[in-house]
Amino acid sequence: MQYTAVIGLEVHVQLKTESKMFTRVAYRYGDEPNTLTDAVVMGLPGVLPVLNLEAIRKSIQVGLLFGSRIPDVCKWDRKHYFYPDMPKNYQITQYDQPICVGGQVEIELEGASRNVMGEHKTIELTRAHLEEDVGKLTHTGGDSLVDYNRAGAPLLEIVTEPVIYTADEAFAFLTSLKLHLLYAGLADCDMEKGGLRCDANISIRPQGSTTLGTKVELKNLNSISGVRNGIEYEIKRQIRAVENGEMIVQQTRRWDAEKGVTTLMRTKEYAHDYRYFPDPDLMPVRISEEWRQELLAKLPEKPFDKQRRFISQYDLPYTLTSVLYPLPELCDFFEAAVKEHANPKLIANLVANDLLRELSNAGLTPKKSRITPAMLAGLVRLVDDGSISKQIAQDVLIEMFASGETADVIVDRKGLKQTSDTGELEAIILAVLADNPKPVEQYKAGNEKAINALKGPVMKATKGKANPNVVDELMKKLINR
Amino acid sequence: MSSSIISKTAVELSDGLRVGTFTATEIAQAFIARVEAVEQDVRAFISYSAEDLLQQAKASDARRAKGRSLGVFDGIPVAIKDVLAEKGKRLTCGSKMLEHFVAPYDATAIAKLREAGVLLWGRLNMDEFAMGSSTENSAYQRTCNPWDLERIPGGSSGGSAACIASAEAPISLGTDTGGSIRQPAALCGVVGMKPTYGLVSRYGLVAFASSLDQIGPFSQTVEDGAMLLQLIAGQDPLDSTSFKTKIPDYRAELSRDSGPWKLGIPKEYFGEGLSDDVRRSVENAIAFYKTRGCEIVDVSLPHTDLAVPVYYIIAPAEASSNLARYDGVRYTHRSGDAKDIQQLYLKSRAEGFGAEVKRRIILGSYVLSSGYYDAYYVRAQKVRTLIRNDFMDTFKTVDALITPTTPTPAFKAGERTSDPLAMYLCDVFTISANLAGLAAMNVPCGFSAEGLPIGFQLIGKPFEESRMLAIAHAFDKEHRYGTRRPKLGKD
Structure with missing residues (x-):
């Protein structure tokens, strides 16, 4: 039996803003650990989040760039889980009223050769929602170190419909998404610096089937080629498993780029209950048609x-x-x-x-x-x-x-001006003709291309300054004389 | 001199400073002496520093000597509930969890007090993370009601109320999530006010239930309270839920707005469970307004009985989220014998939080769980709207509502600690104003047969504090129950 894959992507993009999502502290990549923090980033008792207007603007523009609907109101929710990369043990995100709904990203698949335009397709987006990034953990021997520099950076999560069918399409999607965002100056999308991160939901089904198979979430795809390789491997792994009579269970797997394999992280039983609820510290954001139009006009x-x-x-x-x-x-x-x-x-x-x-x-x-x-x-x-x-x-x-x-x-x-002086050129050409009797004979015998072999020495003798049209004309005249 | 200083209201202290009857240093010395004399009985403060107060007082005197007084509050001590961040001071929230946490920043309300030259005077005891109605949930000490040391001062701002009744501070700040200012104010016989949600910035107030919490003043008189509110009210860019509204001159409004007003008496607040003493005192207050030409009308708030159940869904839900950050990883109590991150979380939280806080975290986590969220949290929010609508409908015809603040005067310590539900019902009259985001306050209006203070509650329209205060002032300026002080120590 032949199998085909269905892929949906969740792409996290760090927006290009001066400050973090809910406080004035700046975000940059590569600073000394825990220097880009303040009381809000660290979730100290008593602090409150304040919205970054620029992050809202840029998110709206991302939506407008891809033809998403920008609802009149979006709101903020808290997503709870305990992990040391999140100082508050909840993440401020958008659960059921995201800032962008729907939209499409145009992609180009590889053509037959580099001189031929490849097939163009559109990939449907489900939504894009704005949230705060989390910190970064480094595990060293028995210890774990936390760096909160990244915590609180504005992060836009862009989710596609399950309408991607090959690793190449996923690759083309990310390439196009990144290019669009760079074009509009909305994000830097540097995957090596964590500016763009991608998770893939992958399932397979018998060719011709229209029902979706059990999905596997693939994480740690931290380069665009990693996305392609990881997805390719995972599709093959699933097909092999099914052919061996195994059932695919819902699970999260991790791409190991070094070994070129995916490994199991956790199965569905360990899924979190995030206990989402509206963040009482933040008011919903109202977006007017005027504002949308103003931001649309600024897009390239x-x-x-x-x-x-x-x-x-x-x-x-x-x-x-x-x-x-x-x-x-x-x-x-x-x-x-x-x-x-x-x-x-x-x-x-x-x-x-x-x-x-x-x-x-x-x-x-x-x-x-x-x-x-x-x-x-x-x-x-x-x-x-x-x-x-x-x-x-x-x-x-x-x-x-x-x-x-x-x-x-x-x-x-x-003194690079071309020479069109026929007197000077005539002497040079005659000398070249005399030195190269063979091509002259060939040309006379009807091989018109043979004349080209004579032009090189002329150009060389004139240090490239001879006007090629004049040389051509003059040479033909002199040979035929 | 000192015994006369501690009995003065903030207005009287302000006047005395202005005309030079005494200095800020003398005021500071008087209150330090008072605390040293009675604090062992009252135990209102978690921490205080006499040295720090004297230093602030000296600076205030120096300003005044140079003619650079920062205003009417320059040189007046204000005691602070230990839930408001004060830079460089421990911020315990009455919890072991934050025993060693020192705030690196000022709450907006505290910053405003500093700008006004206020002397920040000690950190007041409270129920852990403001959860409780008796201040018995403090991890540090039980605060005693100055009128009867066997009894509780109310809560969660028990320290804030007790320190006024005991004359350990002329005025103080507390916070109110479901009655935590008004209920202890009533039980200690002082004025306590919860402003409209959004009037005072919550920045630097350690969150219990973010959609309900407000900071407000405790004082002997309504006039003092109006003055302190003036200092802390106003929109704050650091609090997105603070409201842009014109702040009137509250003290000036007290005498400008002289009524007569139309006052509503909601029948749901005068039913079963209300003690005879409280009923009589509140009815006396209502009679007072009638004699002053006010129109008294019976009104109904039909969803009143749903307020307590709705509150005990919404407040714990928000608390379970707000308190998630106290996890043993960064600045909190950290368990010494955790072997992995899971144990670090579990043990640090098990050791750091008290029973009531745990109870509410469990309650809140439950109502937010997937599968229960719609049935509890979403439904509770809908009922909350109905409760607000009840009030807004009533306010179309009346200027304010008069109710009892508490069903009974102060009860004995330990009496309700084993029965959480009985404890929760202490706030049956105060919770609605938080759910509906209204202005509300306690006005002392008499004493029980046993000599325990009683207060009535005024509930006003959102952001119409000035009218509510004017109504309260009309009663208070003629009775001044809040200036009465019990005998303590060697008094």
């Missing part, structure tokens, strides 16, 4: 929309757009340059290949680059008016990146 264009627009508006090939669209700053750079000089293809090429290479080598963002969009447009203008070749343009770009000078200055100083 969505990644795949931008990619589609680049293809249709600028007639760019898919491959170029797939390099550009995950890098919104670089997209902005590209579009600003195109506004200055309308050659989108060449600009996109230089931006996606040469500029991007220089930026990543230097570890800079486009905004920090010494090349401005106007300067890049100036460079392309020199190509388009025949002053320099595309090859020279690539070299000039490197020079511009290093010195911050304009293309004109560099081209002038280095």
Whole structure:
């Protein structure tokens, strides 16, 4: 029998805010343990939570980005369990009235090759609710150490419907989710720093069946490839188990990335009764249509929309757009340059290949680059008016990146202007023809491509400054003479 | 000098300081001497520091000498229930659990007192985590009713009430979740007021039941209480449940609003179980208002009998959650012989909490459990709305309600400790005002045949403290029962 998997994801995203969810203390990753705390974070007797408005704003924007419904009212609940990572032994969260309901995330699956757009799908969201993060435990020998720096950081839990069917889809979902959030500046989504964490609910069923199997919750998927590998393994494990006549029992398992296996954490009997009830310290939040519209207006264009627009508006090939669209700053750079000089293809090429290479080598963002969009447009203008070749343009770009000078200055100083002087070129070409009788013969015999072998030496002799069109024309004339 | 100082009201002390009859240091010395003389009998304080009080008094005198007095309360001692965070002071909440916990911050109410130049005077005894009606649940000591040391002072703010009756402090702060200010005030014969929920910031008040807790003043007179309320009322950005409302000049309103008022007498508060002494005294007070031209009308609050059961679902539910943080991990009592985290939790909590606190945590955990939540907690919240609606309907026709504060005068220590239900019924008249979020207060109105204090309760509209206080003041300025003091020690 063939089996298929059904997967639902629960993704925890740390929102990008100055301070924690319910107090003024800042949250950052990597500080000395227990330095980002105060009386509220530590749950000292008598303290009260105060809402972080920025976290509310950003959560609403996450919802609006994915087309979720933002209900008029959301409220706060306490979720209880005893564990030292939670100073109050309850977590403030949203139980039955979350801030975002429904929504979809568009994903792109891998295409047949990197030059071909893959299939696009939408993954339905169930909800997203806002809560406070917990601290971090480190177990050392007989002791356990607690760091409350992370405790109280604003955390948005995004839950999908069980509509993901393969590990690749889960991978594509997380990649897209992360990109959307980065685009809108709502979260950093750095999985290594715990900025994005993912649990997966996985079940299998016979192919064609429409009922859901018993689910297994998979935890500790702490990288995007970990999500893919963990889910892949767990699906295979479940199929193997069922084929061996075993029953899948509801349980929580842990992905061990080092060993590449999932191991049992706990079965359902140990499920908590969280004793949820509305937090009496916090008032429900009312969200007006005006506020929603105001926050919606501040959202940027969505990644795949931008990619589609680049293809249709600028007639760019898919491959170029797939390099550009995950890098919104670089997209902005590209579009600003195109506004200055309308050659989108060449600009996109230089931006996606040469500029991007220089930026990543230097570890800079486009905004920090010494090349401005106007300067890049100036460079392309020199190509388009025949002053320099595309090859020279690539070299000039490197020079511009290093010195911050304009293309004109560099081209002038280095004397890089193309030669279209037929007298000078004629002498060089004749010399090349004399030195290479074989390709000349081949060309004369009707092999038109043979002429290309002759152009290289000409370019070399002119240090790349010969205008390729002039060389082509002149060479044909001289051979046929 | 000192015996005359301790008998003065806060207003009288304030006037004396202003005209220079005495200094803040002399006031401090007088109260220190008083505590040293009678505290062994009353045991109102969990801790106090004479040295600390004198230091504050000196600073106050120095300010005044430079003409930089911080106002009418500068130099006046205010004693504090040991449930309000005072920076650098132990904050025990009457519990072993917090025996060694020192607050690293000030409650908003305490910060406001400091800004007004108040002398913070000791930490008052209370039922553990404010759970109780007799102060017998304190892990530290039993506070005695100054009018009869065999009897309880009421609770949970027993220390706050007793220290006024014993003249160990001129004025004090307590907290009220189901009657914890009004009931001890009635049993000790002093004025005690629970403001409307949301009028006073709860920041720094160690939570028992967050949706019910409020801080309020204890005093000898209504006028003193109005003055202290003035200091602590107002919205606080640190408490999201504090309410944005204009704070009037409460003391000025006392004489401006002179009635006559329309006063409701809810029949449900005058039924079985009300002692004859209490009934007679309260009826006398009602008669007083009638003679002053007030219209007295009989009203009904039909859901009154549901208040106690609803309270004992909601308050323990919130308490079970609020007290979860006392777990042996960070600042609380930690059991010495725990071998793993589970044992650390169980043993620390078993050793740190007293019986009544455990009873309420169990009760609260039960009503919040999955499968029971809807039947108990959700239903209780619905009934709570009905109780509030009863009051709001009645307030369409009356300015305030008059009821007894307690069914009986103070009972003997130990009398009800083995019967939790009997203890819970002490608050039968006071609980509704918390559930409905109303303003309410105790006004002393006489004594029983045995010489025990009796008070009546005024219940006012939300955020209309000024009217409630004016009504109370009309009676109080002519009777001043709260200024009477029992004989104690060598008196």
